[in-house]
Amino acid sequence: MASSTVTSSPSHRPPRPNLVFRQLRGQRSPAEFAAAIRRAAREIGEQVSCDARYIGRVESGEIRCPNYAYERVFLHMFPGRTLTDLGFAPRSSVRGRRARDADDTPPAHTANPTNTTSETTGAYESYETRDPNDPHDNHEESDVLRRAFMTGGGATVAAASLGPLGLAFDAAAAGRPARRAGASDAGALEETVRRIRVLDDRHGADGLYRRAAAPLRAAYALLDAGTTRQTTADRLYSGAGELAISVGWLAHDSGRFDDARSHYAEALATARMNGDAALEAHAFCNTAFLARDAGRPREAVRAAQAAQRAARPLGSPRLMSLLALREAGGWAGLADRVGCEQALARAHALFERGPSDADPEWMTFYGEAELEGLEAQCWSTLGDWRRAARHARRAAELQDPHFTRNRALYTAELADDLARGGRPDEAAAAGMRVLDLLEEVQSSRIHRMLAGTARVLLPHRRASGVSAFLDRHASVPRKA
Structure with missing residues (x-):
């Protein structure tokens, strides 16, 4: 999405509720309606991060016009x-400038076999989330932050290289004098x-981690700038903490455990400073996962228990x-x-x-497939390969196709469990499926798992399919 450098006078009118959209929701709860929107998106090859909060923002009038991905859905x-039939304002009226043909016409939605562009093309709605009553929330500042957080060249993300991610830090923004942060900044964050999270779901962490460091610096610069409103400050602290966790996860999944530990600790400190129990629970959750992967199972148990103490008042089963x-993963490690x-x-x-309305937005990945996958990892750690393989197979079968990394x-977990459980032919077949998926996914964690499976299968080269798997695995370029 092109950005504008032309300012406009902010409107001082309060948001007008979108009664048409509310009527379309009918008797469904916001969470149920959001789920229906996500299903409809998948039907046309889109991926939108729609949740109950987004529905509330639309119905309250905070989002006056959806981005192009939501528009198609x-x-x-x-x-x-x-869109006007659905209660939205014309796109040109919310952009803060005169509409231009090249910018206000939705881009054609063409089929893409790698399905990589849907959430990255025109996905940001900064002009729709402005707080008209915030004197510091001007269009020029919003535009700088949009560039700092969201733009970076082309509109598509190449499956192999992850292309221009739109996460580059704008040097001009870095050099600007500090000013109070506004609601649009919190929305950008x-x-x-x-x-x-969407890009990680599809492609894994390796191509994302270094690009995500700049937005994290920008996020903490926003905290230093301060804000005039406590509600905006709370959103900024929560957003910065969640971004630190996301960047920490990218480090974690790409094998940079020390970096991940530092980012998770930063998120935990941010949560404690702001009294944010939900963020604290998330930080401890990821710390527990990291401790398990790093071979510190007792720390994993303690961090998971701390997360449960923080999360108990939140009301999310x-x-x-x-x-x-x-916690189970930590006990298995012990x-x-x-x-x-x-x-x-x-x-x-x-x-x-x-599910419930209290479920955090970041938990969209946690469904039956993830439950089965994490249980498989526990049984694998305990050496019960047959049971581990059963759960891993079910996880792979249940997983939503757009979560390519998962x-x-x-499937890599399944291959390893089958190999260690004495079923080399099935393990090789599963390994081949992983290699197919690795054409879209960049995850050092999965590469390490597959390398371990290959070592286990070496003595079984004569088994059906094993030799072909080993040869193909050996041909995969190794990362420096």
């Missing part, structure tokens, strides 16, 4: 209607976190379920089968309570 859901799984089984039982019982991860 809404017009697919309600054929024959225009939140959207950056969503985009990083699904979050508590995930945290119980993090070879404590009883402790692991007890934590797994809690995780399943909590999961069965179903499909590769679960």
